[in-house]
Amino acid sequence: MTDAISSILSQIRSHEMRTQGALGNVGAAGDAAPSNAVGGVQPAASNFQQTLSNAIDGVSKAQNDAGALQQAFEIGDPRADLARVMVAMQHSQVAFKAAVEVRNRLVQAYQEVMNMPI
Incomplete structure (x- = not known):
């Protein structure tokens, strides 16, 4: 189970890297830099939030x-053959099962x- 979660997290990280690479260095221009960024570096919380949001958006898109x-x-669209439909489903x-597992792990860690004890 741990290997599956590690795999999912690495996929999320690689997706984030691809997304950041496609967007370029937007933060350097100052257009999209968040107001809570210090020295051009975002806090870890917003990186995690963005990564999680991207993952959920990816599941929704799939x-x-x-x-x-x-x-x-x-x-009856000829471009939609049965094999493509089954693979997409x-x-x-x-993707949904992976998202549920990540959510379960986050809830477990929170609990x-x-x-x-304090």
Whole structure:
């Protein structure tokens, strides 16, 4: 189970790196730099928040794409063959399960921190 979570987290990190690479160095221009950034470096909390938000958006996009492809197959679109529909549905299902596992781990970690003696 730990290997699966590590794999998911590495995929999230690589997705974040690709996203940052595609956007370029926006923070250097000052246009999109957050007001709470110190010396051009964002706090870890907002990086985590952005990474988690990107991951959730990716799961949502995968589910929407699979639904659209399924609907196209049902109406007889020749570009939507059964194999593509099944792969897209499996991809969205795996992404959702991974997101649920990450959420479960976060809740478990939060509960452990809250139960720590002060």
